[in-house]
Amino acid sequence: MRVLFVANPEKAHLLAMVPLAWALRTAGHEVRVASQPKFADLITQAGLTAVPVGRDANLWQLLARDHRIPDWTWDPAYGLPVPYDVVDDPARGTWRHLADGYAEALRTWHRPGSLPMIAGLVDFARHWKPDLVIWEPLAYAGPIAAKACGAAHARLLWSLDVFGIARDHFLRLKAEQPAEERADPLADWLGAYGRKHGFDFTEDMTTGHFTIDQIPSSLSVRADLSYLPMRFVAYGGPAAVPKWLWTAPERPRVALTMGLSLTDHKAGYAVSVQDVLDSLADLDIELVATVPESERHRLSRVPDNARLVPYAPLHALAPTCSAVINHAGFGTFLTTALYGIPQLALPWDFDGPAFARQAAEQGATLVIRADQATGQAVRQSVLRLLDEPAFRHRAADLRDEIHALPSPNQLVPQLEELTAKHR
Template identity: 35%
Template sequence: MRVLVTTSPWPTHYFVVQPLAAAFRAAGHEVLVAAQPSMADLVTRSGLPMAAVGSDIDMVDIRRKTLSQELDARQKPGEPARADDGGQVFDTWQQATLANLDPVMDLARTWKPDLVLADTMCPPGLVAAQELGVPGIRHLWGWDFYGSAGSEQILAELPGFYDVYRAHGLDVQGDPARRTVDPCPPSLQPPASPARLQVQYVPYNGAGRAPGPELRRTDKSRPRVCLTWGRSITRIMGERAFLLPRVVRALDGLDIEIVVAADAATHAKLGELPDNVRVLDSPPLHLLLDDCDAIVHQGGSGTVLNAIRVGLGQLAISHMADQDNISAALAGSGAGIHLRGEQAAEEAIRAAVIRLLEDPDIRMSADRLRAEMLSQPTPAQVAAGLDELATAHAHH
């Protein structure tokens, strides 16, 4: 069968979808990724063919706008909650993610897929599936709310959610996705709708080389802590959200080894570093974490899932709502500690990392969360199930 994959311009979101797309291809299906032109190198280096659709959209600029709206919508003391607190933010995302709707629709009509796999931030894929009458599958990359139980009421309250379907003559009720594929351990998510389909998270972090043997740890008695700060948070929020130097200062003097996963630009901003700190030039994160004891990061979903996969205790220092949600869920599981950026004084960071390394309850919770992740169906198994779904749909 033919599987059309539609993805937003966030590289880390594509990284989460890639293993299932690759599983379809490994099973003998035709796979085509539809993405904006700027994603071409990243997608093709992942081993999948790509069709460039539409024009490039700077999602960092869009995220800056929605962040401003989120801050404006936050309730002030004594004020009643507003029903439209999330409405303006959603509307901005909707306008941005639908900008390339027509090119995606044209591609789908020409290529005629049997199934569409859509990043949750790329609704044109689901619109195309509805128009073609084939199963549309939404793929999550982190914490979810509108694929959860009771989502039909949430969707009905979001401004303009169904308008794009109606513009194409489609009468859509409830969740337009036939299934929602979720790589998060179920215990981290809100109660799922019946359409939720769990998949085991398999890390893909882009093409890259593994750290060489000279960077492997030889002294296992000395804990190794990984620091990473994602790809976008500083571009969105500015230098006030770049807390890696603060984290390094907070951990100074501890008898630990620190490895920082960062690109050259980030490395340059760190300044002079203590002798126990090494910077690695953006290695694929999962290849580094299996030799670490804990991780400190910005609360990005991809980083959280990578760390769960190897059973690490995590300190998440979040600044934005999507980071807050999954970081709070992680802390609630007992497998990590969550600090909001404004709470992350050096003393709090230092105490949190010491606890990650010394508290056996955190280690047990991290092991439990890892076991839960590994118990989910593999991408190959999910691909086989979706193949059966598409076949049954075609013969219906």
């Protein structure tokens, strides 16, 4: 069969799709990956065939030029934006909050993020005729193109399913409203493209015919939808293993890595890396901190027990560690969890706080809100992770849970069956 992957130009979202794309490819299926033209190199670096569609548009620059939000810069707030913040605080889930939240999300990121690709993707889909379209949750060009060509389609998550949960809440409340007050901004927007391309809106356009979830059940939160669990496979792009990682460390190794998304968009970290380095300076550990060059100017000193590198492949670094400090980002957290390593999560934006709460309940992770992550608090938590065996035991349980899930290769027959069902 022919399978078309669709991703908005966000690196972390695209990387989460690569292992499944390769599993389908090696099973003999034809695979294409569509995104904006500027992402073609990132796709082909993964050995996959890119389909550049539409035009390049930087969402962050578009927001900065929006006259309705003067002097805008990306300063990430704590937790999830509307309407998805209902996951952080269900009490916010009123009809007005959710309806207005969808309108706001469409205006600020859903519409400008997807619009540049829609027409080109529909044209390509009608030409190539994929059997299955797999799209990441923000790439709404995917379901539009799938409906336009008659393909089955599915979401592939790179986070907790905050999108499905918010939609569940919204639909429940919508049904309780008088008919004339059932505003549905997302359905109206998707439906307008449906009419343009000759089909009617259906609810699967918001959440797919089914959803591929890479988060193990002990950490996931799910909506009332059809989910297909899949084992997370670490892929972070082109990487080389440095020589210092060839041998086991002589002292317990602790990694500090706060991800790339914030620095890629020039937002910086919510945590003071200097405070963390200073707080661990006298411990008998080897601290490896991945700090990009753009953040080095914030540091005035580096302790003797610390190694600073701009990047290290986490799937090579994590197995050598006794603990990892991170931001509870999807790829960073799950890559570390693959190897049964206890973690200290310092979450701040999007689903990080909700994800970290789930991880703390599982038992392998300690959590400190990023703006409360003082050096002393981080130090105490790291010492607990190193000294208390319970964290290692629960980290091993989480590792085993992840490895018990179907690999991307094992998922292929189910995808074939579901494609035949939903086409």
